[in-house]
Amino acid sequence: MPYQSVYHFLWFLIRPFKWHYAIMLLAPILGAFYDFANSYAIKLVVDAFSGTAEVTFHSLFFPIALFIGAQVMLDVLWRGADIAEWKAEPYVRKKLLLTVYDYVQHNPYPFFQNTHSGSVTSKIKGLLDGYDNFWAAMHHDFTPKIANTVVLTAVIAVVNVKVCLFIALWAIGFFLIMYQFSKVMDKLAFVNANHRHDVFGLIADNVSNIFTIFSFTTRKTEHKRLNRLIEKDFIPSNIRVYKFNFFANIVAAFLYWIMLISLFLFMIHLRQTHQASTGDLVFVMGVTVKMSWDLWQMIQKMQEFMKNIGDFKSAFELLKIPHEKSETKVTHPISVQRPSIAFENVYFSYEPSKPIFSGLSLTIKPGEKVGLVGISGAGKSTLVSLLLKYFPVNNGRILIDNQDIKKYTADSIRENIAVIPQDILLFHRSILDNIRYGNMSASDKEVMIAAKMANIHEFIMSLPDQYHTLVGERGIKLSGGQRQRIAITRAILKNTPILVLDEATSSLDTETEQLIQASLNTLLEDSNVTVLAIAHRLSTLKHMDRIIVLEAGKIIEEGTHTALITRDSVYKKLWDLQKI
Numbered sequence: 001m002p003y004q005s006v007y008h009f010l011w012f013l014i015r016p017f018k019w020h021y022a023i024m025l026l027a028p029i030l031g032a033f034y035d036f037a038n039s040y041a042i043k044l045v046v047d048a049f050s051g052t053a054e055v056t057f058h059s060l061f062f063p064i065a066l067f068i069g070a071q072v073m074l075d076v077l078w079r080g081a082d083i084a085e086w087k088a089e090p091y092v093r094k095k096l097l098l099t100v101y102d103y104v105q106h107n108p109y110p111f112f113q114n115t116h117s118g119s120v121t122s123k124i125k126g127l128l129d130g131y132d133n134f135w136a137a138m139h140h141d142f143t144p145k146i147a148n149t150v151v152l153t154a155v156i157a158v159v160n161v162k163v164c165l166f167i168a169l170w171a172i173g174f175f176l177i178m179y180q181f182s183k184v185m186d187k188l189a190f191v192n193a194n195h196r197h198d199v200f201g202l203i204a205d206n207v208s209n210i211f212t213i214f215s216f217t218t219r220k221t222e223h224k225r226l227n228r229l230i231e232k233d234f235i236p237s238n239i240r241v242y243k244f245n246f247f248a249n250i251v252a253a254f255l256y257w258i259m260l261i262s263l264f265l266f267m268i269h270l271r272q273t274h275q276a277s278t279g280d281l282v283f284v285m286g287v288t289v290k291m292s293w294d295l296w297q298m299i300q301k302m303q304e305f306m307k308n309i310g311d312f313k314s315a316f317e318l319l320k321i322p323h324e325k326s327e328t329k330v331t332h333p334i335s336v337q338r339p340s341i342a343f344e345n346v347y348f349s350y351e352p353s354k355p356i357f358s359g360l361s362l363t364i365k366p367g368e369k370v371g372l373v374g375i376s377g378a379g380k381s382t383l384v385s386l387l388l389k390y391f392p393v394n395n396g397r398i399l400i401d402n403q404d405i406k407k408y409t410a411d412s413i414r415e416n417i418a419v420i421p422q423d424i425l426l427f428h429r430s431i432l433d434n435i436r437y438g439n440m441s442a443s444d445k446e447v448m449i450a451a452k453m454a455n456i457h458e459f460i461m462s463l464p465d466q467y468h469t470l471v472g473e474r475g476i477k478l479s480g481g482q483r484q485r486i487a488i489t490r491a492i493l494k495n496t497p498i499l500v501l502d503e504a505t506s507s508l509d510t511e512t513e514q515l516i517q518a519s520l521n522t523l524l525e526d527s528n529v530t531v532l533a534i535a536h537r538l539s540t541l542k543h544m545d546r547i548i549v550l551e552a553g554k555i556i557e558e559g560t561h562t563a564l565i566t567r568d569s570v571y572k573k574l575w576d577l578q579k580i
Contacts, residue, residue, distance in 0.1 A: 006309070006316045010134060013092050013099075020088035027081035028144030030073070032151040037070035042286065081139075089135070096131055100124050103319055110391070111321060119201030126193065126315030133308040137301060145298040152291040156284055163266065163284060167291070170259045177255065181248040182302045186309055188244055192237040193314035199234050202226055263288055333412030336401045338366040339497035339530040341387065346396035348386060356382050357553045359396070366401075369531040371541035373571060374550035380534045383550075384500055387532070389413050400498070418491035422503035424483035431460055431486065432467040438490035450492040456485040501533035538575050547571065 014021050041063040104120060149171055157164040206213060206222050213219055267284055341364040349355040356379050364370050372380045385391055386398060389410040398405050405413050418438070426434045435447050442450075447467070451457040459482060463469045471477050478486070491499060535541050542561045549557035549564075549571050557569050564571040 006130070006134075006312050009316065009319065010131065013096055013131065014088075017088035017092060020084040023084040024081045024088075024139055025143055027077040028139065029147045030077055031144060032147035034070045034074045037066050041067040041070075042283070093128060093131065096128060097124070100127055100319065107321055119197050119204070120318065121204065122197045122200040123315040123318040126197070126312065127318070130308065130312030130315055133305070134312065137305045137308070141301040141305070142298060145294040145301075148294045149291050149298070152287045152294075156287060163263070163270075166263070166266070167259075167288060170255075171291075174252070174255050174259075178248065178252055178302060181244075181251070182305070185241070185244060185248070186313075188237070188241045189309070190314050192234070192241050195233040195237050197314060199226070199229055202229055260289070332408065334400065334403055334405065334408035334416065336403075336416045336497050338401050339416070339528075340364060340366045340399070340401055341498070341530060341532065342397075342399040342402075343383070343386075344397045344399065346386065346398065347394045348382065348391065349394060350391075355553065360553060360555070362548065362555065364530060364532065367528050367530055369543075369545045370533070371544040371547040372532065372534045372550060373538065373541065373547060373574065377552075378550040379553040380550055381502060384419075384502055384532065384534065387413075387500070388417060388419070416496050417498040417500055418494045418496040419500045419502065420484070420487045420491050424480075424487045426471045426478070426483060426486065428470065428473045430465075430468045430470055431463075434471060434486055435467075435489045435493060438493035439495070442493050447489075447493065450489045453492050454485045454489040456482065456489055459485075497529060499529050499531045501531065501535070503534055503536060538571075 045060065045063050101124065104124070153164060153167050153171060156167055203226065206226070213222055263284075341362075343360055343362040346357050346360045347355065348357045360379075360383075362383075372383065374380055382391075386393055387400075387405075389405055392406070400413065400416070427437075432444070432447060435451065436442055438450075439446070444467070448457060451460060460467055460469070469477075531544075533541060533544065538561075541547055544561065546558060547561060547564060548555055549569075551570070557564060557571055565575055566572075
């Protein structure tokens with residue numbers, strides 16, 4: 001884990017701008033003397049008018065200068081803090097978002113299989129909100145109020161040391177008691193934040209599948225599901241936070257009134273016994289009310305702060321998910337000259353009790369076109385996932401160009417493999433941007449050439465905005481065949497030595513399949529490209545150099561299409577069934 005705690009993470013973010021943050025904190029710290037200067041100036045004025053001597057402008061010059069000087073100092077300090085703020089905070093927020101996003105996108109493949117995308121997005125937002133809440137509390141709440149409390153308590157000693165000690169001891173006790181309440185609030189808020197992320201995760205999952213909800217008319221069902229989740233977890237944990245905060249406020253108010261009444265009675269006693277002047281009484285009561293009010297507000301803010309920190313810690317769990325150790329140790333990319341593929345005695349299972357492969361071995365020559373056939377669950381897609389390093393093998397080796405992929409970065413492996421999956425998910429961007437994803441540096445002309453090869457150019461040109469047409473979220477504005485041909489265009493543009501077809505035509509109508517098959521032939525005709533094709537529609541594999549039949553993670557048959565259908569084979573039975 002790269003960060004031990006949220007505070008370590010925050011220091012990582014602000015460290016490059018530490019002097020800007022120091023300037024920002026200087027304003028509330030030195031600004032604490034403003035209240036003292038104001039109150040002391042008023043004390044001097046009251047004492048001047050309460051005495052027997054004649055009051056002159058000269059005798060009032062110092063309190064007036066003190067009052068005005070304090071105001072000017074406060075304005076200068078806070079304007080300097082404003083400048084430091086705009087020079088630092090936007091860049092810290094940028095660093096936070098980029099750091100978190102980069103960490104999340106390097107999570108292992110199973111993380112994205114098992115985690116709601118909405119929950120991830122909610123936690124990323126929670127981290128940004130956590131930083132904003134933390135710094136707002138430090139800058140505008142805790143630092144000025146702590147500084148005010150310390151300064152104002154200390155200056156009471158000018159009037160009476162006993163009063164100063166009483167206020168100081170009360171302030172320390174008040175803070176310690178309320179701090180214990182805040183720690184409990186932290187735990188309650190952490191639980192509540194986790195439940196909130198679950199709620200937003202469900203909402204995001206439903207929004208991304210809204211057309212399925214429309215199709216099956218399950219809006220009421222999903223509304224009830226969300227209602228159950230909110231009532232079962234989110235509301236009870238939310239109420240526990242409210243109730244505890246209510247109780248903490250009652251205790252704080254009780255302690256506050258005890259202090260204020262005691263101090264008021266004691267100051268009256270000092271005035272009656274001539275141990276304090278009228279100005280002293282006004283000064284102490286004014287300073288104490290301001291100090292105790294600041295302390296009261298600080299405790300209120302601490303309750304809110306600990307709640308926000310609980311939210312922050314919940315979101316911070318996103319950065320505690322470990323990356324694969326084997327991958328983090330790999331730093332160098334693979335170089336593929338001859339795109340051979342070899343699975344050597346590979347063992348793999350998602351669960352220890354259910355092995356997928358037990359000693360699988362398969363060799364594909366450079367430029368060979370190989371088809372994979374088998375019923376669902378035979379291990380076809382898993383084989384592709386292992387080749388792409390989505391999962392590490394339990395034992396054995398996978399080689400590309402006689403190089404063990406375990407020793408090379410996953411990104412460099414995938415840069416050498418173009419994948420055309422069954423379910424094409426496009427970005428909510430233009431067609432041009434989606435195609436160019438295959439090669440970010442490709443020119444518009446190169447994109448169009450690839451689109452023509454994939455038989456999609458004419459369709460794109462028929463659209464009002466042509467290549468600049470937005471495809472909608474997940475490409476929903478396009479048909480399945482159109483999305484598939486855009487995926488083929490991407491693969492042509494990527495121009496990799498290895499091509500993987502994962503059920504690329506299984507969900508399409510016959511006419512669209514023929515169009516796409518013609519597009520695929522453009523890729524398959526390249527004798528230098530090694531092809532691994534998974535297909536349920538066996539007609540798409542007829543012209544493969546070799547067909548592999550998988551069953552329960554084992555190769556039970558292999559050969560050309562012609563060879564396999566001329567004997568009593570599993571492949572022939574599947575072929576005959578599809579002809580019916």
